[in-house]
Amino acid sequence: MVTPVIELSRIEKEYPGVKPLDRVDFAVRPGEIHALLGENGAGKSTLIRVMGGAIRPNGGSMTYLGKPVSWQSPKQARAAGIHVIHQELALFPELSVAENILVDAQPRNGLGLISGRTRHARAAEILSQLGVKISTHAKIDELPLADQQMVEIAKALVGEVRLLVLDEPTAVISGHEVDLLFDNMRRLKREGVGIVYVSHRLEEIFEIADRVTILKDGQVAGTGPVGDLTRDEMITKMVGRRLEQIYPARRKAPASGPDILKVSNLRAGHRVRDVSIAVKPGEVVGIAGMVGSGRTEVAEVIFGTRDLDGGTIEFEGRRLDRRMPREAIRNGVGFLTENRKDEGLFLGLPISANVMAPDLAGVTRRGLIDRRGEREIALEQIRNFAVAAPSPEVKVGNLSGGNQQKVLFGRWSRIASKLLILDEPTRGVDIGAKVEIYRIVRNLAEQGVGILMISSELPEIIGLSDRIFVMSQGHVAGEIDGASATEEAIMDLAVRSIERRDGKAARLEQVA
Amino acid sequence: MSAVVAEFRRNRLSLSYVIVVALLFLLVVAGGFLSDRFLTWRNFGNLFQQLVVLGMVSLGQTFVVLLGGIDLAVGSLVSASTVFIAHFLEWRPDLLWLALPLALVAATAIGALNGLLTIVLRVHPLIVTLGMSSIIFGGTLMYNKEPGGSVPRGLADFSYAKLWGIPATAIVLVAIFALAGLWLQRSRSGRSIYFVGGDREAARLNGLPVNRIVVMAYALSGLCAGLAAIFLTARTGVGDPRIGAALTLQSITPVVVGGTVLAGGRGGVLGTLLGVLLVTMLNNLLNFLNVSSYYQWVIQGLIIIIAVSIHTTRRRQ
Ligand SMILES: Nc1ncnc2c1ncn2[C@@H]1O[C@H](COP(=O)(O)OP(=O)(O)OP(=O)(O)O)[C@@H](O)[C@H]1O
Numbered sequence: 001m002v003t004p005v006i007e008l009s010r011i012e013k014e015y016p017g018v019k020p021l022d023r024v025d026f027a028v029r030p031g032e033i034h035a036l037l038g039e040n041g042a043g044k045s046t047l048i049r050v051m052g053g054a055i056r057p058n059g060g061s062m063t064y065l066g067k068p069v070s071w072q073s074p075k076q077a078r079a080a081g082i083h084v085i086h087q088e089l090a091l092f093p094e095l096s097v098a099e100n101i102l103v104d105a106q107p108r109n110g111l112g113l114i115s116g117r118t119r120h121a122r123a124a125e126i127l128s129q130l131g132v133k134i135s136t137h138a139k140i141d142e143l144p145l146a147d148q149q150m151v152e153i154a155k156a157l158v159g160e161v162r163l164l165v166l167d168e169p170t171a172v173i174s175g176h177e178v179d180l181l182f183d184n185m186r187r188l189k190r191e192g193v194g195i196v197y198v199s200h201r202l203e204e205i206f207e208i209a210d211r212v213t214i215l216k217d218g219q220v221a222g223t224g225p226v227g228d229l230t231r232d233e234m235i236t237k238m239v240g241r242r243l244e245q246i247y248p249a250r251r252k253a254p255a256s257g258p259d260i261l262k263v264s265n266l267r268a269g270h271r272v273r274d275v276s277i278a279v280k281p282g283e284v285v286g287i288a289g290m291v292g293s294g295r296t297e298v299a300e301v302i303f304g305t306r307d308l309d310g311g312t313i314e315f316e317g318r319r320l321d322r323r324m325p326r327e328a329i330r331n332g333v334g335f336l337t338e339n340r341k342d343e344g345l346f347l348g349l350p351i352s353a354n355v356m357a358p359d360l361a362g363v364t365r366r367g368l369i370d371r372r373g374e375r376e377i378a379l380e381q382i383r384n385f386a387v388a389a390p391s392p393e394v395k396v397g398n399l400s401g402g403n404q405q406k407v408l409f410g411r412w413s414r415i416a417s418k419l420l421i422l423d424e425p426t427r428g429v430d431i432g433a434k435v436e437i438y439r440i441v442r443n444l445a446e447q448g449v450g451i452l453m454i455s456s457e458l459p460e461i462i463g464l465s466d467r468i469f470v471m472s473q474g475h476v477a478g479e480i481d482g483a484s485a486t487e488e489a490i491m492d493l494a495v496r497s498i499e500r501r502d503g504k505a506a507r508l509e510q511v512a
Numbered sequence: 513m514s515a516v517v518a519e520f521r522r523n524r525l526s527l528s529y530v531i532v533v534a535l536l537f538l539l540v541v542a543g544g545f546l547s548d549r550f551l552t553w554r555n556f557g558n559l560f561q562q563l564v565v566l567g568m569v570s571l572g573q574t575f576v577v578l579l580g581g582i583d584l585a586v587g588s589l590v591s592a593s594t595v596f597i598a599h600f601l602e603w604r605p606d607l608l609w610l611a612l613p614l615a616l617v618a619a620t621a622i623g624a625l626n627g628l629l630t631i632v633l634r635v636h637p638l639i640v641t642l643g644m645s646s647i648i649f650g651g652t653l654m655y656n657k658e659p660g661g662s663v664p665r666g667l668a669d670f671s672y673a674k675l676w677g678i679p680a681t682a683i684v685l686v687a688i689f690a691l692a693g694l695w696l697q698r699s700r701s702g703r704s705i706y707f708v709g710g711d712r713e714a715a716r717l718n719g720l721p722v723n724r725i726v727v728m729a730y731a732l733s734g735l736c737a738g739l740a741a742i743f744l745t746a747r748t749g750v751g752d753p754r755i756g757a758a759l760t761l762q763s764i765t766p767v768v769v770g771g772t773v774l775a776g777g778r779g780g781v782l783g784t785l786l787g788v789l790l791v792t793m794l795n796n797l798l799n800f801l802n803v804s805s806y807y808q809w810v811i812q813g814l815i816i817i818i819a820v821s822i823h824t825t826r827r828r829q
């Protein structure tokens with residue numbers, strides 16, 4: 001048998017109140033793509049941090065290329081040929097793409113100084129190898145999230161790699177970019193690199209992985225070749241029960257009554273050119289479209305975090321005069337943002353404070369915050385969304401990525417009594433919790449809340465929406481009834497209008 | 513008091529306070545051994561009197577640091593306020609009831625202006641308050657170069673008044689700290705300081721009135737400087753344009769030693785109170801031991817670095 005690239009045995013890790021890794025065995029062979037599956041909080045990222053030297057395990061042993069090792073730092077692991085792409089991006093937002101890609105391999109000139117020209121040439125070379133078109137001069141925080149993720153992936157192609165670890169790289173990319181990523185993974189695999197791959201999208205596992213290991217509550221619940229397990233078996237092992245129905249029933253009759261939100265001829269920046277959308281109470285309205293089509297920007301304008309250049313927004317028939325988040329929240333509007341780490345969560349504060357942040361008034365009795373009431377609400381939301389956390393006092397920064405998303409959901413589902421705007425609501429959320437979130441979204445709608453949901457996952461848009469708007473290049477390209485929508489119909493709309501506007505059929509392949 | 517206890521419970525996990533309390537304990541024991549005058553009722557009375565001014569200024573600094581900012585104007589503001597109070601009272605000793613509120617309002621307004629400037633100009637608070645400090649200092653000197661003015665008997669008496677053998681000023685200080693603790697932990701505006709300090713953008717997205725909170729924190733720092741100036745003028749009996757200069761940096765020490773993070777969003781006033789106690793007691797003991805003030809500076813510097821490094825390593829675990 002070949003020597004594994006890395007082999008972990010009986011690895012343990014403990015934090016106060018949680019044991020994210022409990023005697024875990026895990027091995028990756030050269031030229032193998034090994035998928036790591038499990039619910040939010042199962043311990044996937046923790047295992048990855050152990051492999052990459054970011055944390056030290058409390059027990060167990062590790063061999064790398066046949067030799068026993070124990071990493072003292074991420075730097076040491078990196079020097080030995082392990083490259084980890086962590087779940088939360090680790091880029092320098094103020095620096096250029098080139099500087100980020102070559103962050104630990106800055107090219108020097110004859111004087112020992114960093115050479116800007118070589119750097120850009122090298123970075124451009126790596127990006128073209130990856131197959132993406134991003135300017136090496138652009139600053140990271142000017143790039144859309146998907147491009148930032150591609151930059152993070154590009155970093156992994158610098159220098160020699162023997163083990164590549166990808167923690168949910170596809171959470172923020174879709175379509176064309178996923179294909180590019182997979183192409184590159186296959187190329188590296190042919191070169192004998194061992195790859196660890198984490199994703200909550202099971203279709204991807206079947207497409208790309210050779211073997212799979214499933215974690216459940218910090219223990220290995222199963223491991224073997226991908227072909228040996230069916231999708232349902234995987235889910236059962238992960239969640240611990242069978243999932244019968246993913247999407248709840250749609251509403252029977254079309255929603256009636258006056259619009260709760262009416263957006264007409266909206267213009268904002270260069271991303272939103274002409275958008276008209278309406279949501280009725282009790283209705284789930286999906287917004288589909290490609291990354292960069294202006295969907296997020298529309299949501300931001302509605303909530304008041306982005307300026308509008310033209311058009312009107314009516315809320316329950318009234319125009320909102322002071323456009324700012326506070327006003328929107330006061331009117332019963334909630335906004336679950338796409339980028340949880342940068343937008344909305346207080347990582348240093350406990351779950352309870354995070355849940356209550358927009359609604360301190362709701363727990364204030366006679367001028368003082370009612371601690372017990374606050375705790376109870378937080379506990380309730382922890383239960384509602386099955387957040388894996390020992391108590392409401394846990395700092396949100398210590399939660400796993402998917403659980404952070406659930407906390408955000410717990411917050412906004414309380415606040416939004418009229419309208420809830422969701423931007424990629426199930427990003428990084430495990431399949432069990434997804435089903436739960438779909439159920440809650442539908443429940444809210446049944447209570448009369450209007451839902452506006454942006455998502456790049458077409459099955460989710462189709463499965464949940466009553467009506468779907470398809471956006472393309474800042475315009476609404478069309479509207480489809482949710483019950484009869486198909487992925488083809490949506491894609492067709494998302495792409496056809498691009499063809500019409502640009503006359504470039506070549507763009508077609510970008511989405512297909 | 514219950515607020516202080518509540519805060520203690522809330523933070524028991526962080527153990528930050530335990531460290532400071534342990535250091536304090538160590539100091540008291542060591543002091544008892546090293547000097548027979550240290551562990552006396554009389555000395556502690558003096559000590560509490562001494563820490564009132566630093567305590568007040570550090571309290572104000574705590575609000576601003578929790579917000580993720582810093583206030584380098586407090587020292588000059590204290591000086592200017594003492595000058596104002598002493599000269600006003602020399603002119604009209606009978607208008608005590610007017611002079612003190614006026615001083616507080618002015619100090620609060622200058623604090624609020626600091627906050628407003630950081631927002632409007634989008635300049636780092638370090639720069640804004642440094643500039644403001646210089647302006648206030650210069651302005652005070654234009655008016656008055658030497659210590660001067662006087663205070664009426666009543667005010668001077670207050671500074672030496674005792675209640676059950678404890679200096680009244682110290683009791684007032686502890687009461688103000690308790691109030692501040694309650695406000696920070698249990699009121700909407702107080703809690704909001706943690707939100708804005710933790711992540712300003714997130715605070716905005718959560719619908720919190722970010723600008724208002726920023727201005728409020730700096731205004732409170734100004735108010736605290738004004739209160740400190742009242743205590744100080746009452747004790748010294750004069751207004752001195754240079755008296756507060758050292759307070760600016762001194763006020764930061766107890767805040768960080770007490771476990772409040774300079775980046776904002778974490779910490780509290782109980783830590784600051786313990787920090788003030790620690791620093792003041794240390795200097796007091798060193799005075800008894802006839803250690804020169806040069807060494808006192810060095811030792812204080814060491815305490816800052818050691819205490820803060822203990823806090824950070826604890827947090828990383
Ligand atoms: N520094 C920490 N302190 C305390 N608990 C932690 C810390 N890091 C992780 N945990 C806990 O360990 C558990 C496993 O977290 P981990 O991030 O490995 O989950 P995951 O499988 O990657 O989940 P996800 O799919 O949501 O990313 C979680 O319950 C998490 O709250």
Ligand SMILES: [Mg+2]
Pocket residue numbers: 044045046087167400401402
């Ligand atoms: Mg993870």
